[in-house]
Amino acid sequence: MANTRRIRIPMPIRRRTSLRIARDVAFSLMACCCCSFIRSTQAFITHLPKTTSATFCTFTNENQLDALYNRKASTSLFFFFGKANQEQETAIANRQEQIDQLEGDIDALILECSNNNGDDDEARMLDAMAQLESLNEFQQPNRSPDFLGEWHVWWTNCPPPSNGQLGPFRGTSGQVIFPADDNGDDESTSTTTAPARSYQNLLKVPPNDWLTATLDGVWEEWDGTLLVDSRKKNSQTQDKEAAAADDDSLPSQSATTAIDWGATHWKVTFQQLTIGIFGFPLFRQAFPPETSRIWRTTYLDDQIRIVRAGRTGRVQDEVVFYTKRRPAPPSVQ
Secondary structure (H helix, E strand, O other): OOOOOOOOOOOOHHHHHHHHHHHHHHHHHHHHHHHHHHOOOOOOOOOOOOOOOHHHHOOHHHHHHHHHHHHHHHHHHHHHHHHHHHOOOOHOOOOOOOOHHHHHHHHHHHHHHHOOOOHHHHHHHHHHHHHHHOOOOOOOOHHHHHEEEEEEEEOOOOOOOOOOEEEEEEEEEEEEOOOOOOOOOOOOOOOOEEEEEEEEEEEEOOOOOEEEEEEEEEEEEEEOOOOOOOOHHOOOOHHHHHHOOOOOOOOOOOOOOOOOHHHHEEEEEEEEEEEEEOOOOEEEEEOOOEEEEEEEEEEEOOOOEEEEEEEEOOOOHEEEEEEEOOOOOOOOO
């Protein structure tokens, strides 16, 4: 009987062989998973070429598969988000083009109204402003920093003196709104000597602003409580109930959520009126307590603001102020 010689494989070599087999199996499973994942994402990644699984399987290196997928995915995602950004930029550009067009139309109408000042001109002005108001994007314009600062009145259908006319003299009107301090109280701010939450209505008569009228007042966010028209106190009782959301005479708001009146409305209270000549105060007159108005902001951007102001908070008694950051030219004053 022939002697057969058994060859014992040393344990270290057997372990290395097992590890090599396990590594090869794991690598094969990983490659198959990558192929399956890439095929499943082809429906989403539109810019991947129509490639069969056999083509992907020709890659025996995992890094090659990852590099191919990451390159195609990055290109597709860049295209997707780039297209979305491009559409957003186009929409913004179109909106700004509409605003610029309406601003030009309104300026032309203001010049025409200053020459004619007829009822038909006022209706056209209000229609043009309604179109501009439809493009408003601020949900809380009265709380925006853009609301503060100096504004010049270009057009209003408000009676004197808010329209820039003081007696027989015709001038320009404007407004300066001072912010609240960091604590929200009415103490003076560090950047101005004016009280916080205050404003000034300014009327100046040329040349050299020889005659001026300054109305000092304070502002606060409106809570929706209707005011009483002082001209009708004898014919109606004072209404202290909160304004109802379904009242047709009030600005339209969502009835399904709590109404945040202060986001778009201010209650302003007049304090005193000062008449000056050649820079010197001639006399001052204090207003009776609770002489207030309601301001409703219907349009705001960094250069234009439209405010509708009234005595009670109802739409029916509102007048319109079309204001800009830059002064109105003499041709429209």
